[in-house]
Amino acid sequence: MPVPPFSAFEPFLSEDEIQAKVAELGAAIAADMSDSENVVVVCVLKGAVVFMADLIRHLPQNVTCDFLRLSSYHGGTRSSGTVRFDFDLTQPIEDKDVLIVEDIVDTGLTMSFLLEALQARHPRSIKLCTLLHKPSRQVKEVPLAYVGFTIPDRFVIGYGLDLEGKYRNMRYIAALPEQTEELLAKVDE
Numbered sequence: 001m002p003v004p005p006f007s008a009f010e011p012f013l014s015e016d017e018i019q020a021k022v023a024e025l026g027a028a029i030a031a032d033m034s035d036s037e038n039v040v041v042v043c044v045l046k047g048a049v050v051f052m053a054d055l056i057r058h059l060p061q062n063v064t065c066d067f068l069r070l071s072s073y074h075g076g077t078r079s080s081g082t083v084r085f086d087f088d089l090t091q092p093i094e095d096k097d098v099l100i101v102e103d104i105v106d107t108g109l110t111m112s113f114l115l116e117a118l119q120a121r122h123p124r125s126i127k128l129c130t131l132l133h134k135p136s137r138q139v140k141e142v143p144l145a146y147v148g149f150t151i152p153d154r155f156v157i158g159y160g161l162d163l164e165g166k167y168r169n170m171r172y173i174a175a176l177p178e179q180t181e182e183l184l185a186k187v188d189e
């Protein structure tokens, strides 16, 4: 199937709306972390990479960054429900203030798995920042310290979020037309 061009998708959240929200989140996080010397910003690859890259440029200079990768999706538009580490952080987080940066919290299964796994390493604190939250699909409740946008139950792409590996480099976020979602859900079954 040929991949539709970016222009085939109407913005659901425009580049300006996203950038304004990222600046707002960055200011709130920077104010909250002003008394901390040891902040590790943890990017959950791959989806959060664009958000994290923009967000950290609103944070103070003493933060460090690290990356991990989890898998819960195997293509398609719905979570498989199982989560595992594809690769892990490169440093211990004991006594550090950890800020997890995620693209979207959908069922909450991925973040609840990650929070539990990182808590076991005894960080000083751990907070979660997600650009998007789909509360209607929540299966596990996760404490979200910072949320960019609360969105309805639609499959979204762009600004780091992919559709089968594509569209991460779209500057805005689009919601897939419902027919496309149904089609992909069938492919996924």
Ligand code: 5GP
Pocket (backbone or CB within 6 Å): 047, 072, 073, 079, 102, 103, 104, 105, 106, 107, 108, 109, 110, 111, 154, 155, 156, 157, 161, 162, 163
């Ligand atoms: P959860 O475990 O909360 O159900 O799912 C989290 C992961 O599912 C996200 O990190 C993201 O990779 C993927 N995901 C959930 N909803 C969407 C969506 O609407 N669009 C895209 N591209 N990925 C999604």
